[in-house]
Amino acid sequence: MKTRGEHLLLVIIAVVVLAFVLAPLFLMFATAFKADENQILRDFGNANAFWVWPSEMSLENFRQVLGNDTFPVLRYMANSVLIVVSIVVLGILVNSLAAYALARLVFPGRNILVIAVIALIIVPMESLAVPLLLMMNQVGWVDTYQAQIVPFIAHPFSIFLFYQFFAVLPKDLDEAAYVDGASRLQTYWKIVMPLSLPTIATVAILQSLEYWNAFLWPLMVTRGSDVRPISLALAQFFGTPPPIWGDVMAFSVLMSLPILVIYIAFQRWFIQSAIGSGVKG
Amino acid sequence: MAGLALKDVRKQYGKVEVIKGIDLDVADGEFVVFVGPSGCGKSTLLRMIAGLEEISSGTLSIGGRVVNDLSPKERGIAMVFQSYALYPHKTVYDNMAFGLQLAKAPTSEIDAKVKRAAGILHMEHLLDRKPSQLSGGQRQRVAIGRAIVRNPEVFLFDEPLSNLDAALRVTMRAELSKLHRDLGATMIYVTHDQVEAMTLADKIVVLEAGVVQQAGTPLQLYHNPQNRFVAGFIGSxxxxxxxxxxxxxxxxxxxxxxxxxxxxxxxxxxxxxxxxxxxxxxxxxxxxxxxxxxxxxxxxxxxxxxxxxxxxxxxxxxxxxxxxxxxxxxxxxxxxxxxxxxxxxxxxxxxxxxxxxxxxxxxxxxxxxxxxxxx
Missing domain, CATH: 2.40.50.100 (RNA polymerase II/Efflux pump adaptor protein, barrel-sandwich hybrid domain)
Structure with a gap:
């Protein structure tokens, strides 16, 4: 049993940690909805920075950001959506098929391949960026969508997540499907994939987050607004003086919203899968 | 329906031979039970008949046709697994209909066959449920229903009652026996439970270390065992x-x-x-x-x-x-x-x-x- 003092201490620590996590979010949302730039600068010096009174709320900043002719926010947003959706959809197919093969097919070198895939998880993107850029140059993909999509479809961590799930999925189900007349591909598509929804959700969220926020690679392979994602646009917008805080925060909110929506849509399965994989170890 | 013939059937994993040349004839409509201690190869042999394990050498014929190289679906068999292996995301109806849907059978035919099987097994009221909403006995019934719907030449059962409690096992045993009489189908059944073997079988095949020790009617094996192993294994x-x-x-x-x-x-x-x-x-x-x-x-x-x-x-x-x-x-x-x-x-x-x-x-x-x- 904890004493009252210990309990109180724990609560205080929790509140402080929570404040550090949530404060930037509150600051972003509050500032984005404040129309008066002077008011924003004044509020930055006190606690009002984290709050907006309903009477002060305005969508002016959003109007300005979206109406900015030199900065096609919606175009950037559409680019990001196209890139992320392509990576996620193709990635789920390719990575789950790879994992299914590793979990179910017996072939020489299978275990080495599994170890290699797991080892690849720890190789940072930054270390691969330069060789990858040289490759993109060679094939003439610089400043294209495919340069931002194709290299990221195969994703070792997603393969690993699917592999973990398939390894504990009873083989009897596959065999029952074979006896029912299903081919291996039909078994994968009609039996295994529908049962993998929690893992699919986890992979979708993790990959969306990773590539929605991608910065270094798009910076290296894109030039103009045609194919640039919103993450780069935000940095560019922020770096254009003078900074108008209301607009910057409105931009930030616009960039955060899609990913929040995806998380809320999939969070039930995501949590289920995260807990499940923890328990199964 | 059809009979089965195994001629010098063998199975090797690398250098280890687990099925060591089995010759066996199963007559059309016969209920054959494979029994033996753990690791004797009875489940492997059943899976070889099903087409889930490759046959290393020898021939397997079903209905006079050699099926060694055919896929499970082409062999005219249906299998009931020990774990039932029901598709968790499908309803009972869809579990039973899956094979026919894959074969692109007309919807009306699928519906008729599923309802007929559900009728035989008294589970018409369960068709809309998911497997997780069923008891052990009900799941077992669905697994059997899924086999019936395929209208197979040979039914294969891999220890189907071992996950049920003792009372339910007795009931299901009687139901299986009745089902065999009603359908008149060839059935091959694997168990380590000799009561199941004695009560269900027309013919018991006693296996040990991948070899058939004796095959015969339950009472032949009981009264006239051919060796000490069979004598010790049959009877309690x-x-x-x-x-x-x-x-x-x-x-x-x-x-x-x-x-x-x-x-x-x-x-x-x-x-x-x-x-x-x-x-x-x-x-x-x-x-x-x-x-x-x-x-x-x-x-x-x-x-x-x-x-x-x-x-x-x-x-x-x-x-x-x-x-x-x-x-x-x-x-x-x-x-x-x-x-x-x-x-x-x-x-x-x-x-x-x-x-x-x-x-x-x-x-x-x-x-x-x-x-x-x-x-």
């Missing part, structure tokens, strides 16, 4: 084995003796038995009774288990053998007492040094019949 409690020495072998039988037994004539064909050779006398616990029988011996009571209608008594003889007897439920006996037991030599079995049984002269008429004529 297990057959008693008493080491003896052959004193004399003649056309009237083989006379044996041991530290516990006086010279006793066992009515079996002597084969190559010669005086002085070692042998093993087998006698079932249910044939060991009180001391009023032709052959008697004494022993110290080690264990008494009272089942109500029967008493299981374990006796240690002076010669070092342990003999189990099934006595009447009202027998007064206590551990530590000395008990005189006896048996009729006509009930005894005699096994040579190699473990092969010598042919018994007196076999009950029922042991010569096939199951269906006996039933």
């Amino acid at each position: 409690p297990k057959m008693n084995f008493i080491p003896v020495e052959i004193a004399e072998a003649g056309s009237g039988g083989v006379t044996v003796a041991s530290a516990d037994l006086a010279r006793t004539l066992i009515p079996v064909a002597p084969d190559a038995a010669v005086a002085g050779a070692k042998a093993v006398l087998g006698i079932r616990p249910e044939h060991v009774t009180g001391g009023d029988r032709p052959v008697t011996f004494k022993g110290r009571v080690e264990l008494v288990e009272r089942l109500g209608h029967q008493t299981v008594v374990e006796v240690a003889t002076a010669g070092g053998a342990t003999v189990t007897a099934l006595l009447d439920g009202t027998t007064l006996v206590r551990p530590g007492e000395t008990l005189t037991l006896g048996f009729d030599p006509a009930d005894a079995h005699l096994f040579g040094e190699s473990g092969r049984a010598m042919e018994r002269f007196h076999l009950p008429e029922i042991a010569r019949m096939t199951r269906r004529t006996a039933a």
